[in-house]
Amino acid sequence: MKFKNIHFIINPISGKGKGKEVIRKIYSLFPKENIKIKITQKKQDAFDFTIQSVHENADLIVSCGGDGTLNEVASALINQEVPLAIVPIGSGNGLARHLNISLNEEQALQNILNSKYNIEKIDCGKINDTYFFSNAGLGFDATVVKIYSQQKQRQFVGYLKCLFFSIFKYEPIKISVNSKSINYTGKIMMLNISNSNCMGYGFSISPKASLQDGEFDINLVEKCSWAMFSWIGISFLLNKKLSKKRRQFNSSQLTIETSAKYMQIDGEYHILNSKRLQISLIPNSLNVLVN
Numbered sequence: 589m590k591f592k593n594i595h596f597i598i599n600p601i602s603g604k605g606k607g608k609e610v611i612r613k614i615y616s617l618f619p620k621e622n623i624k625i626k627i628t629q630k631k632q633d634a635f636d637f638t639i640q641s642v643h644e645n646a647d648l649i650v651s652c653g654g655d656g657t658l659n660e661v662a663s664a665l666i667n668q669e670v671p672l673a674i675v676p677i678g679s680g681n682g683l684a685r686h687l688n689i690s691l692n693e694e695q696a697l698q699n700i701l702n703s704k705y706n707i708e709k710i711d712c713g714k715i716n717d718t719y720f721f722s723n724a725g726l727g728f729d730a731t732v733v734k735i736y737s738q739q740k741q742r743q744f745v746g747y748l749k750c751l752f753f754s755i756f757k758y759e760p761i762k763i764s765v766n767s768k769s770i771n772y773t774g775k776i777m778m779l780n781i782s783n784s785n786c787m788g789y790g791f792s793i794s795p796k797a798s799l800q801d802g803e804f805d806i807n808l809v810e811k812c813s814w815a816m817f818s819w820i821g822i823s824f825l826l827n828k829k830l831s832k833k834r835r836q837f838n839s840s841q842l843t844i845e846t847s848a849k850y851m852q853i854d855g856e857y858h859i860l861n862s863k864r865l866q867i868s869l870i871p872n873s874l875n876v877l878v879n
């Protein structure tokens with residue numbers, strides 16, 4: 589095995605408690621002298637444990653959890669040499685899918701053990717003081733995530749239900765977006781900023797997004813009727829533009845002024861405490877094991 593001091597950061601409740609099963613598998617697969625296991629108990633633990641692991645000279649840090657845990661571990665590794673590996677046990681797993689990491693936890697662990705992955709540098713995103721790795725959004729997708737975060741059914745069917753309920757809850761929001769490629773002020777249905785090409789569950793609204801191109805792939809959907817928005821939803825599935833209300837552009841820097849009270853960041857619900865969002869891409873800032 590290539591790595592001699594692997595630290596596993598495990599969220600035991602991720603993916604309906606799959607984390608506990610992962611702990612057993614790690615102990616059965618990896619030599620004890622080469623590993624350290626840290627189990628999170630609450631939000632922020634994964635971030636703090638990762639910072640600690642860097643100081644303890646870990647040569648690989650493995651996030652075993654969903655997108656929330658992954659966001660915390662990766663945020664602590666920006667501009668550090670030590671690489672990140674992912675054992676995806678959440679529900680969406682957007683970044684892991686983009687990186688072609690096995691969604692079977694035992695296989696993902698075997699691939700780390702047998703050094704099947706390569707180390708590559710990827711771009712990361714920053715919104716004010718918060719990092720993101722997969723995608724972030726304001727408007728409709730944020731409403732879906734907000735409703736999803738309040739319910740217990742954390743699987744695809746649950747997600748579809750939230751999508752349906754969001755149609756009745758959602759109100760278009762006022763926004764002003766400024767970047768080198770677009771200046772837009774008006775009401776929107778949604779604004780999604782993608783670093784990776786996958787939002788979770790294999791679903792993508794920006795299939796050309798690359799983690800290594802130095803730019804975000806951005807989709808802005810202007811306020812429109814629900815019939816038109818549904819049509820645009822179909823355009824996302826077919827990967828065709830189909831409507832002038834959907835604008836697509838690339839940028840590495842954006843400034844947003846918004847009346848929105850919340851947004852989604854890597855599929856997690858975030859309350860906004862500022863009306864001004866400074867969004868920037870940090871190129872080649874994270875070392876990740878990829879397939």
Ligand SMILES: Nc1ncnc2c1ncn2[C@@H]1O[C@H](COP(=O)(O)OP(=O)(O)OP(=O)(O)O)[C@@H](O)[C@H]1O
Binds near residue numbers: 630
């Ligand atoms: N022991 C714990 N008990 C309760 N919550 C925890 C614990 N450890 C971490 N958390 C928090 O649990 C939340 C959800 O974690 P995570 O996203 O990894 O799993 P998930 O919700 O199953 O996956 P996904 O986000 O892909 O649906 C995170 O906000 C994390 O900080």
